[in-house]
Amino acid sequence: MTHVVTCFLRHRTAILLGRRSDAVGTYTGRWAGVSGYVEGDPADAERDARREIREETGRTDATLVRTGDPVDVVDGERTWTVHPFLFDVEDRTVEPNEEIAAHEWVSPPAILNRPTVPGLWDAYAAVAPTVETVASDETHGSAWISVRALDILRDRAAVTDSTDAVEAVARELRDARPSMAALANRVNRVMATGERAPQAVAKRADEAAEAALDADADAAALAAERCGESVATLSRSGTVLAALREAEPTVLIGESRPACEGTDVAAALADEGLDVTLTTDAALASELADRDVDSILVGADAVLADGSVVNKVGTRSLALAAASEDVPVYVVAAVDKVRADEEMYGETGDATALYDGDAPVTVANPIFERTPADLVDGVLTERGVLDADGIRDVAAEHRENATWNGGNGASVGDRE
Numbered sequence: 001m002t003h004v005v006t007c008f009l010r011h012r013t014a015i016l017l018g019r020r021s022d023a024v025g026t027y028t029g030r031w032a033g034v035s036g037y038v039e040g041d042p043a044d045a046e047r048d049a050r051r052e053i054r055e056e057t058g059r060t061d062a063t064l065v066r067t068g069d070p071v072d073v074v075d076g077e078r079t080w081t082v083h084p085f086l087f088d089v090e091d092r093t094v095e096p097n098e099e100i101a102a103h104e105w106v107s108p109p110a111i112l113n114r115p116t117v118p119g120l121w122d123a124y125a126a127v128a129p130t131v132e133t134v135a136s137d138e139t140h141g142s143a144w145i146s147v148r149a150l151d152i153l154r155d156r157a158a159v160t161d162s163t164d165a166v167e168a169v170a171r172e173l174r175d176a177r178p179s180m181a182a183l184a185n186r187v188n189r190v191m192a193t194g195e196r197a198p199q200a201v202a203k204r205a206d207e208a209a210e211a212a213l214d215a216d217a218d219a220a221a222l223a224a225e226r227c228g229e230s231v232a233t234l235s236r237s238g239t240v241l242a243a244l245r246e247a248e249p250t251v252l253i254g255e256s257r258p259a260c261e262g263t264d265v266a267a268a269l270a271d272e273g274l275d276v277t278l279t280t281d282a283a284l285a286s287e288l289a290d291r292d293v294d295s296i297l298v299g300a301d302a303v304l305a306d307g308s309v310v311n312k313v314g315t316r317s318l319a320l321a322a323a324s325e326d327v328p329v330y331v332v333a334a335v336d337k338v339r340a341d342e343e344m345y346g347e348t349g350d351a352t353a354l355y356d357g358d359a360p361v362t363v364a365n366p367i368f369e370r371t372p373a374d375l376v377d378g379v380l381t382e383r384g385v386l387d388a389d390g391i392r393d394v395a396a397e398h399r400e401n402a403t404w405n406g407g408n409g410a411s412v413g414d415r416e
Contacts, residue, residue: 002078003038003070005049006123007085009062011092013151013209014105015124017114018056021101029101032117033124038083042070045083053087058095062087066133068126073119082119086127107206108151109158128155131169134183135176138259138367141237142180142301143216143334149173149183150209153190157202166198167191171405178345179310179368181302182336185398186212189336192404215334217242218382223332226380228294232327234284235312236261237299239332241268244297250275252291254284254314258349258365281314285321296322296329300379302345303331303338305395307373307388310344313366319375328377335381338391340399344370 009016017031036052038045046067053059068084092105108128111121129148137145156169170191174184190204220242227247233240234254244251251274256262266278279287296318302310309315309331319329351363379386386394 001072001081003042003045003081003083004035005038005045005052005083005085006032006120007034007049007053007062007087008108008124008127009034009053009057009059009087009089010065011089011105012213013107013147013154013206014092015108016057016092016094017104017106017111017116018096018100019102020117021099023098027117029115030117031111031114032120033084035117042081042083046085049083049085049087056097056099058097059089059093062089066127068123071119071122071126073122075118080119082123084123084126108155109202112158125155128152131172131176134173139236139261139264141235141239141299142177142182142337143212143299144238145177145180146182146186146336147209147212149176150186150190150205150212153187154202154205154209157198157205160198163196163198166196166201167405170201177347179301179347181310181339181398182212182334185336185338185340185401188398188401188404192401212334212336215336215382219332219334219380221246222380222382222384223247223297223330226295226330226378227297230292230294231297232284232288232291232293232295232318232322233265233297234262234281234314234318235299236265237332239334240297240299241265243332244269244274245272248274249294250277252277252279252284252287252293254279254281254318256312256314257281258353258367281317284314284318288318288321288327289325293325293327296327297332298329300331300333300337301368303333303379303386303391304342304344304370305339305392306342307376307379307391308342309371309373309376309379310346310368311371313369316369316371316375319371323375329375331376331379333379333381335383335386335394336398338386338394338398340395340402344368 034056038048065086071082073080157166174187216239220239223243224246231249232252235256253262266276270276300309322329347367349365354363
């Protein structure tokens with residue numbers, strides 16, 4: 001049994017495929033991911049994966065997203081054990097070596113319509129996002145997670161002829177994270193705005209994911225224009241992160257318990273040359289008072305129809321501190337973050353993360369909280385700054401899209 005690695009480099013929603021040249025010994029002319037032999041212990045195949053990425057594409061900056069379980073591929077009398085990996089990259093720059101005759105960035109279902117090495121779709125499926133990874137992701141913001149949900153809808157629609165199956169996965173995705181409005185709204189729009197035939201849904205989901213990324217980028221650009229030279233924030237919002245990278249202000253950031261994703265954001269920005277101060281969540285208000293901060297920038301898991309904002313716990317305390325210090329609070333979010341109603345769906349962290357002793361202690365470990373509209377100075381979106389009327393108009397759009405499944409649209413994202 002021969003062990004090999006297959007690496008999928010992803011940029012936005014597309015993956016890199018390469019057509020194998022005459023310089024390789026097997027499957028000449030077939031399309032593949034970045035691939036090569038495992039030269040050491042298969043348990044340490046990531047090292048081989050990174051070597052192949054470096055040799056075949058010239059990239060040394062790929063970020064590992066997921067390692068899949070090995071996939072056994074039988075081709076005639078030969079069995080390959082494929083170790084699949086998914087990496088994200090910031091752009092599509094590739095410097096192919098002699099083993100790649102041609103390369104293209106494609107939507108993953110293109111694998112199904114090309115002459116590929118055996119088992120390529122199975123290898124991709126082993127690292128592709130799933131309903132389970134969407135439901136359990138505690139690291140990324142809701143904008144990123146919603147795009148991955150659209151990837152799932154696209155991929156699942158591409159491999160079925162059943163409209164019922166497509167609708168079922170759409171419902172699973174819509175309901176996977178009730179606290180994250182963008183996920184439900186983006187899935188609902190795909191299902192509501194055209195025919196339900198699987199291939200049509202796959203095409204719309206792919207287009208919707210690209211449009212979502214553009215919307216997030218436009219919201220981030222507006223935030224970069226308004227944030228000033230010094231910003232305070234917390235948690236991890238991809239949209240806020242993009243704004244900070246563009247504006248390059250000094251940054252004060254809370255660690256963002258319980259997952260402490262603010263720590264990773266602080267390190268990433270500091271590595272890119274920004275002046276960053278990381279502090280505890282408890283000290284964020286006092287640090288804000290001691291500094292000359294121009295604005296608060298936070299993301300949102302949802303903007304409710306009444307203008308209040310659901311975001312990572314700590315947002316309300318930061319907004320209250322900002323009001324005391326006369327610092328404006330801006331929420332950076334695409335309009336798909338607006339919920340069709342005023343319901344808040346919270347998530348709770350593991351109680352043992354706070355207390356695992358024997359005393360009869362009741363633990364409250366919320367992950368999200370609601371910040372009232374009167375503490376928010378503006379919701380910065382791809383359509384500009386939304387006021388109360390603008391939020392209500394967007395909520396009405398989302399209510400209409402939510403009726404695709406026979407409901408009244410009043411509670412987008414509810415669990416059934």
